Amino acid sequence: MQKRKQTMRTKLTAALVIAILAAVIVWFSGVLTQHIAPGVKTDEQSYRGATHQVELSAINVAEVVPGQVIAKQNTQVSARVLAQIERFLVRAGDTVKQGQVVIELDKQALQSQVQQAKAQVNALQASLTQASKQLRRANELFAQGLISQNDIDVATANHDNLKASVEQAQQALQQAQIALQYATIKAPIAGRVVERFAEPGDTASPGQALLAIYNPQQLQLEFAVREGQALTLDIGAQRRVSIAALALHADVPLVEVVPAADSGSRSLLMRFAAPQSAKLLPGLYAQLELPASSRQGVLVAREWVHQHGQLDMVMVVKQGQLQRRYVRLGQIVDDQVEVLSGLSPGEIIATEAQPAAL
Known part of the structure; x- marks a missing residue:
């Protein structure tokens, strides 16, 4: 009898444990809570x-083409003679006028070359004057039959050689004077200085870029447009462009197309007029919107x-x-x-x- 009671107690305990576990599972499953549809x-x-x-x-749907602001008119000012840079008269950001002096090179060596060329011209000119007199006297003596034809030929040759030497020396003098003028470097265009590539004390070599200048009044937007879109655009076509850095959006015309496709990217280089803004600078990131489809x-x-x-x-x-x-x-x-x-x-x-x- 006692064994039967113990068995019943064990079964009741097991049933109670199972009931508690079932209740816990139902509670955590959220069956008893109210649900709201997500979102x-x-x-x-x-x-x-x-x-x-x-x-x-x-x-x-618009196709967005990345590009940049470029300067239509820009130049690099270079040295044309070998000389030391004496001073710069402008810095990056300065505005210059066409013909304004921007760089001065050391002129001492160039002035010395001019003086040497002048001295050479003077010396040869004096010799030529003497040879002209000798040739004139020789012709007079030959007319009197006092000298031979050979003497006349020698005097003529000497005169002609000196005359050619004088002309050559005069050209050398002219070249030296031009080189001296190159020591004063002027701005070839009116615009704004972008960058200096050298400093006073550096030695400038012929062809070496010293200064970069661009015209802020002639800016453009340049984009590499894929062939399929580029061939549908004509000069003057208006398209939407944006410059994120300036929060600038405008419809501008197509003004130039490079008549050759890039075989690597399969695109054509196209240039649009730049929108009017005093803050517009070369190199700024720009985007071009081209219509692609509708949905x-x-x-x-x-x-x-x-x-x-x-x-x-x-x-x-x-x-x-x-x-x-x-x-x-x-x-x-x-x-x-x-x-x-x-x-x-x-x-x-x-x-x-x-x-x-x-």
């Missing part, structure tokens, strides 16, 4: 404000989309009640934003400001 939460208050019925809209999508005003943490949501009106609907957004089109998911055509959304407690 949707209904406000209890009745909404009586302005609404908007969502519809499909045509969305023009249907849902567009809503940006102010109708609310932030909830890092998520975006809209307020959907259903039977007079507000539902908070989380959505995934796409591109911005004409101050409207595309809703990729979470909102369907035909649904109604609230367009007025919502309560602060979301």
Whole structure:
């Protein structure tokens, strides 16, 4: 009898343990709690404000081409003689006029060459004067029959050689004077100094770039456009460009096309007029928008989309009640934003400001 009671007690204990475990499993599974569909939460208050019925809209898909601002007129000022740089008269960012002196080189060696060339010309000119006199006397003596024809030929040859030497020395003098002028370097165009490539005390060599200047009044936007798009554009065609650094957007015309395609990228280099801005600088990043295709999508005003943490949501009106609907957004089109998911055509959304407690 006692053994039977012990068996019954064991079975009751096991049943009680099983019942407790089942209750715990049911509790944690959430069967006893109320569920709300993910992404949707209904406000209890009745909404009586302005609404908007969502519809499909045509969305023009644009192909964005990266590019940059370039200077149509730019130049590098180079040295034309070998000389030490004496001083720079401008720095990066300075504005210069055409013909303005920007660099001065050491002139001592060049002035010395000019003086030597002048001395050489004077010496040869004196010798030529003496040879002319000798030739004239020789002709007089030959007419009197006092000297032979050979003497006349020698005097003539000496005169002609000296005359040629004088002409050569005069050309050398002219070259030395021109080289001296090259010691004063002037701006070839009016514009703004971009960069200095040397400093006073450095030795400048012929052809060495010393200064870069560009004309800020003649800027362009340059893009490498793929062949399929480039061949549809004609000179004068207006296209949308943007410069993010300046928050600048404008429709500008196509002004130049390089008549050769890049075989590697299969693109053509195209240049558009730059929008007017005093802050525009060469090298700034630019984008070109080219129409690619059109598709249907849902567009809503940006102010109708609310932030909830890092998520975006809209307020959907259903039977007079507000539902908070989380959505995934796409591109911005004409101050409207595309809703990729979470909102369907035909649904109604609230367009007025919502309560602060979301």
